Amino acid sequence: MSIERDTWTKPPFIANPALRWAVYLGVIAYFGWVGMNMPIDWERVSEGIGRAGKIFSGAFPPSFERSQLLIDGFLESLKIAVLATAGGVLLSIPIAFMAASNMAPRPIFYLGRAIIIIARSFHPVIVAILFVKAVGFGPFAGVLTLVVYSIGFVAKMLAERIEEIDFGQVEAMRAAGAPYLSTLIYAIFPQIIPRQIGLSIYQLDSNLRASAVVGLVGAGGIGATLANAFGRYDYDFALAITIVIVGVILLSEAISGIIRKRIQ
Amino acid sequence: MTSLSEQFGRDEWARFTLKQRMMRYAILLGCGLVIAWALTSIEVIWPWVWGAPEQIGDLFGRMYPPDPSNLASILAVLWDTVNIATFATAFAVLLSLPVAYISAQNTTPNRATLWLGRLILVTSRSVNTIIWALLFVAIFGPGVVAGIIAIMFRSIGFIGKLLGEAIEEIDKRPVEALEATGASRFKVILYAIVPQVMPTFWAVAILRWDINLRESTVLGLVGAGGIGIVLQGAIDTFNWPEVATILLAIIALVIIGEVISAFLRRRIL
Amino acid sequence: MLKITDLVKRYGDGDPVLKNLDLTIEGESVVSIIGSSGAGKSTLLRCINRLVEPTSGSINLNGVELTNLRGRNLRAARRKIGMVFQGFNLVDRLTVMENVQSGRLGYISTWAAMTRRYPKEDIRRAFQLMERVGIAQYANTRADQLSGGERQRVGVVRALMQEPDILLADEPTASLDPKTSEQIMGLLRDLAGELKLPVLINIHNVTEAKEYTDRIVGMRYGRIIFDDKPDMLDQAAMDEIYAGSPHADRGKAGAT
Helix, strand or coil, X not given: CCCCCCCCCCCCCCCCHHHHHHHHHHHHHHHHHHHHHCCCCHHHHHCHHHHHHHHHHHHCCCCCCCHHHHHHHHHHHHHHHHHHHHHHHHHHHHHXXXXXXXXXXXXXXXXXXXXHHHHHHCCHHHHHXXXXXXXXXXXXXXXXXXXXXXXXXXXXXXXXXXXXXCHHHHHHHHHCCCCHHHHHHHHHHHHHHHHHHHHHHHHHHHHHHHHHHHHHHCXXXXXXXXXXXXXXXXXXXXXXXXXXXXXXXXXXXXXXHHHHHHHC | CCCHHHHHCCCCCCCCCHHHHHHHHHHHHHHXXXXXXXXXXXXXXXXXXXXXXXXXXXXXXXHCCCCHHHHHHHHHHHHHHHHHHHHHHHHHHHHHHHHXXXXXXXXXXXXXXXXXXXXXXXXXXXXXHHHHHHHHHHHHCCCHHHHHHHHHHHHHHHHHHHHHHHHHCCCCHHHHHHHHCCCCHHHHHHHHHHHHHHHHHHHHHHHHHHHHHHHHCCHHHHCCCCHHHHHHHHHHCCCHHHHHHHHHHHHHHHHHHHHHHHHHHHHHC | CEEEEEEEECXXXXXXXXXXXXXXXXXXXXXXXXXXXXXXXXXXXXXXXXXXXXXXXXXXXXXXXXXXXXXXXXXHHHHCEEEECCCCCCCCCCEHHHHHHHHHCCCCCHHHHHHCCCCHHHHHHHHHHHHHHCCHHXXXXXXXXXXXXXXXXXXXXXXXXXXXXXXXXXXXXXXXXXXXXXXXXXXXXXXXXXXXXXXXXXCCCHHHHXXXXXXXXXXXXXXXXXXXXXXXXXXXXXXXXXXXXXXXXXXXXXXX
C-alpha cells in the first residue's frame, strides 16, 4: 500500500464552493426572512382549533336530506363538462394546427402558441370569474371557462403530436397529386385521431373535476351548491356534497383509465 | 394448396369489419345523444348566449389599456403568492415522505398502514385546492395560513402518490444486498431506497411547485391570501384596466415559474 | 466453521427445495457449489444469511445457531457473513466509496451513515481493499459508471468491509465475460488466502470451479450428491449432477 488515506468526503452536489454556500445561505435566508415576515394573524389562527372542532361536529353526520339539490347540481356539472369537452376538443383542432411549427407559417404559429399559453396560464377559476362578469351567473359561464381550459391542454398536446407526425405519408399523398384537403384527411388525420380521442376522454375527466370548482365562483354546477352550503354554514350538507364529488371523481378517473387502456 | 384469400374466406377489403363499423357508429351516436341531452336540458338563457361574444368583447375593450398605477402593490401581493406556493410545496414535500413510505407496498409496515396511506392520498387528491381553501378559511380565518395549508393538503396526495409509485418501482437487489450486511431497516432505506427515488423526488417537487404557483393565484378568491384578493377587489369595483394589469402579472408569473422549473429540472436531473 | 445439519427448505406446499442437507465448511477453504438451475444452490446460500427462511434444520456459524435469530441478533450475525451477488446489487446512484462503506452500515451510527462521515479506520480499510482489487481511483465515481468487472470488485470490497467470518458468493461471475470472470474468481481465491477467510461460491461454470476452488460440492434436486476435491470430479459424477430435469424429481416445487 503506497499512501494511507483515512479521510474521504462525498463530492458535493454543487462543485463550486462559493456557489454552493450562496445557494445554501440563499435558501435559509429566503425561508427565514419570508417566514418571519408573512402577514399572519397568529391570534386568529390559534382560534382555528376550536373552530375546526365546531365545523367538524357540525359536519357529522353528513346530511343527504336535500339529495335532489345534490343530484341537480351534479347533473348540471356533468352537462357543463360534456359541452365544454365537445366544444373545447373541436376548437382545439384548428388551434393545434395553428400552433404546430411544421404546419403553420410563422405569424400564425405565434398566434396559436399565444392562445395556448394564455389558456394554460390562467387557473379555470380566474377565467370563470371573468366569464361570470361577462355573460352572467350560471352554467354558460362554466361551459365557456372549461372550453378555454380544454383548449389549453388538448391543443397543446395535439400540436405536439402534429409536430411529430410522419411526413413521409404527407409527401406520398402530395406526390400522388392529392389536393390539400385530401392530404389532411388521409395523411394527417389518421395519425392524430387516436391521440385526439384519448385526449378527449382524459379532458372529459379533467373537466368534470374542474366543473366542481368553477361553480364556487358562480359558474354553475355542483360547485355552486357547495359554495351555497358553505356560505350558509350547512357543514353537514357541504360534507355530503364533498363526499359525492370525491366519489364521482374516483369513478370517472377509473372509467376514463379503463377506456383509454382499451383504446390503446 | 389454397390461396390466402380462400383460406380466410375473404375477397373484398374494408378498413373495419361490419361489427367494428357498427360499434363505431353506435359510439358516435351515443356521444351525439349525450351532447344533445346536455344542450337541451342545461339551464341557459339563450339570448344571453347569442349576446356573449359582444359582452366578452366589451369586457376586454374596457380592460384596454391596462392601468399600471397600482403596479407596486400588485407586485407585492404577487410576491406573497410566490411565497405561499413555495412554503406550501416545501411543507408538502416533507409531509409526503412518510405518506409515500406507508403507501408503497414494499415499504409499508403492515396492511393497516398501507390502507391509511392510500386513504390519505385519495382524500388529498380528490378534493380540489379551492375546496380545501374554503374549509381552511373557515377554520383559520382569511389569510395566507389558510392558503398555505390548503395547497399543502392538495399537494401531499400528488407528491405522495408519485413518490410511492417510485418506491414501488425501485430495483430491489441493492435492498437485499444491504439487508445481507446486517444493516438496520432505517439504514437500508437511507442507502438503498432513498438514492433510487431521489430523481423522482426532485422532479415531482419541482413539477408540483410549478402547479402550485398557478393554484395560489386563485386562493385569494375565497379569501386565502395572494393575488386573488386584489383581483377580486378590482373585479368587484369594476376597475377593468387594473384587472388587465393583474392578469398580465399572473401570466408573467406563470411563465417565469415555468422557466425556473425547467432550469432547475435541467440542473438537478 | 460453518456447520449445516438436516436443512430443509420448502416453498408453500410443494416438495422441498432443500432436502435434509448436511454440509460442513472448515478453515479457509474455497468451496464451490455446482448443479443445474433449480438444484437449490441459491436457496442454500440465502438460507445461511437468512435472506431465505429455512423450514427446519440447523445452521451453525462459529458456535452461533443462525436459524432462530431475530431482529438485532440476526443483524449482528449477518454482519459476520459477507455476500457477493450475481447482479452485483450495488446502489447505482451512490459513489463507489458509499457502496463500499455500506458494508459497514451494521457497525456505524445512523448519524455517521446519514452524513457520510465514516470512521477513519473504515476509510483506511476501504482504500486498502480498493487498492488491492484495483478500484481505488474510482472512490468518487458513481457506481453506474463502472464496467461489470469493476462493479463486481466493488461488490467484493463491500462484503469484505464487513470483516466477515465467511464469504458467500452467489453466481459472482454469471453476468461477466469469460476473461473478467476468471479475474474475479482468481481474486476471490487469493483474498480467501490473504484474509484467512472461508469462501462458498455458487457457480455454473464447472471449469472455473475446478480451477479456482479447493473443494467442489455437487447438488441435485436439493441434495448433495458429490463432495470432494476438484480432481475427483470425473465424467460419471458430472453426468449424475447434471442429469434429468428438476421437475422429474421434485414435482411442482418452487424456484431456487
